[in-house]
Amino acid sequence: GENVEQHPSTLSVQEGDSAVIKCTYSDSASNYFPWYKQELGKGPQLIIDIRSNVGEKKDQRIAVTLNKTAKHFSLHITETQPEDSAVYFCAARRGGSYIPTFGRGTSLIVHP
Amino acid sequence: EAQVTQNPRYLITVTGKKLTVTCSQNMNHEYMSWYRQDPGLGLRQIYYSMNVEVTDKGDVPEGYKVSRKEKRNFPLILESPSPNQTSLYFCASRSTGSQETQYFGPGTRLLVL
Numbered sequence: 001g002e003n004v005e006q007h008p009s010t011l012s013v014q015e016g017d018s019a020v021i022k023c024t025y026s027d028s029a030s031n032y033f034p035w036y037k038q039e040l041g042k043g044p045q046l047i048i049d050i051r052s053n054v055g056e057k058k059d060q061r062i063a064v065t066l067n068k069t070a071k072h073f074s075l076h077i078t079e080t081q082p083e084d085s086a087v088y089f090c091a092a093r094r095g096g097s098y099i100p101t102f103g104r105g106t107s108l109i110v111h112p
Numbered sequence: 113e114a115q116v117t118q119n120p121r122y123l124i125t126v127t128g129k130k131l132t133v134t135c136s137q138n139m140n141h142e143y144m145s146w147y148r149q150d151p152g153l154g155l156r157q158i159y160y161s162m163n164v165e166v167t168d169k170g171d172v173p174e175g176y177k178v179s180r181k182e183k184r185n186f187p188l189i190l191e192s193p194s195p196n197q198t199s200l201y202f203c204a205s206r207s208t209g210s211q212e213t214q215y216f217g218p219g220t221r222l223l224v225l
Contacts, residue, residue, distance in 0.1 A: 034214070043116075043202050043216030044155070089154060098143070098162065099170050102154040 002027040004092050006103025014111050019080050021106045023090035024072040030092040033073045034100070035064060038087045048075070080110045114139050118203050118217035125193055126225050133188045133220050135203030139213075143206050144186040145170065146178065148199040149219075155202070161186055193224045 003026040013019050025033075031052035036044035050057045050064045050073065057064050061080075066073040077084055087107050093100040116137045125131055137144065145160035147170075157170030161180040175197055177189040186205075190197060200221050206214035 032212075034212075041219075043204075043218050045216065046212075046214045049212065091155075098145075098160050098168070099157050101171075102156070104152060104154045 002030060002092055002094065002101040004090060004101045004103045006090050006106060008106060009104065010107045010109070012109045012111065013080050015080060015082060017080055019077045019084070019108055019110075021075045021088055021090070021108070022072060023074070023092075023103050024070075025092040025101075026071065027092065027094055028068075028071065029094040031095045032093045032100075033064070033066060034091050034093075035062075035075050036089045036091070038089065038105075040086075044089060077108075080108075082110050082112050084108060085110045114213075114215055116203055116205055116215045116217040118201075118220050120220060121218065122221050124223045124225065127194055128192050131190050131193060131222075133190075133201060133203075133222075135186045135188065135217060136184050137186075137203075137205040137215070138184065139205060139207070139215065140183065141205035141207055142183070143208055144180070145204050145206075146176070146186070146188045147202045147204065148172065149202060150199050158188070158201075193222075195224050198222060198224045 006023045034049035037047045038044045050066050061078045063076045087105045089105045090103040091100040119134045142163045146158040147155045149155050156172045159178040161167040203217040
């Protein structure tokens with residue numbers, strides 16, 4: 001089955017810095033890669049996603065890049081703010097499947 | 113407002129006592145699913161449903177049941193809970209198609225003694 005590795009497990013940055021979280025996947029048939037933000041005490045929130053026919057997608061301060069050859073994808077957050085502090089999860093899902101595989105999460109701490 | 117609701121939010125029970133966690137969505141989504149979240153393991157899908165009366169197993173279905181009699185509701189049933197089902201549970205619904213939108217409920221924290 002699919003295996004998704006996520007790094008780092010913890011990331012600490014100063015407000016205004018950029019943050020990058022990386023995920024690798026094992027199943028070359030995976031074609032959908034969402035990212036979620038989970039604030040303390042809340043459910044995950046889908047923040048951005050990318051499909052395998054696209055190399056990069058951007059939404060304001062967040063962007064996701066995908067390298068199909070290397071089977072890795074990354075979340076980029078620019079100009080970080082304290083409210084970006086949360087746990088971020090990546091996931092991968094193969095075409096035709098209803099079951100995503102999640103990474104183990106990255107705790108992002110943005111210091112004011 | 114798009115919303116997924118779950119009840120109860122917190123539950124303490126004892127081994128073997130049947131329980132149901134309710135889930136409801138107001139977005140007319142066909143697809144709904146249940147996840148459990150455990151420290152260090154991320155989210156794992158328990159069951160999913162593609163539409164009314166259509167359900168299938170996720171990665172960790174053992175010890176759980178679901179039903180989908182109405183589009184908006186997708187209850188999770190633990191017929192005989194055991195301590196290893198102590199976890200944080202999330203219900204989710206999503207749209208299908210090229211542009212997916214997905215919403216998670218606020219979570220149900222379950223402790224089985």
